[in-house]
Amino acid sequence: MVDSESSLAIALFGEILTVHQLIRNQLDRVLPKGMELSHLTVLNHLANTKGEKTPAQLAKSFHVTRGAMTNTLGKLEISG
Structure with a gap:
């Protein structure tokens, strides 16, 4: 159970980091x-x-x- 929860947390954190990077890239393009x-x-x-x-x-x-x-x-x- 703990391994499953840890894997889920790691996967979720990875997705959050990916979204963060995509947003940063978009902001870098549109900021003056x-x-x-x-x-x-x-x-x-x-x-x-x-x-x-x-x-x-x-x-x-x-x-x-x-x-x-x-x-x-x-x-x-x-x-x-």
């Missing part, structure tokens, strides 16, 4: 040149939240370091 998925997710987050967010608050929301978020915000600012 130079825009990364991380940029899109930050912009989407800002568009759907009320009030201003500091880089530290955004970093906490996305479970990344403040430095990583500052880097992402810097790239967004440069790209306009």
Whole structure:
């Protein structure tokens, strides 16, 4: 029984990873040149939240370091 459940879990996880990769490939094709998925997710987050967010608050929301978020915000600012 455990082997069957493990096999099913592994197969399901493999399918999820495949779908994830297909979605990432499609997004890479349609995003404006130079825009990364991380940029899109930050912009989407800002568009759907009320009030201003500091880089530290955004970093906490996305479970990344403040430095990583500052880097992402810097790239967004440069790209306009």
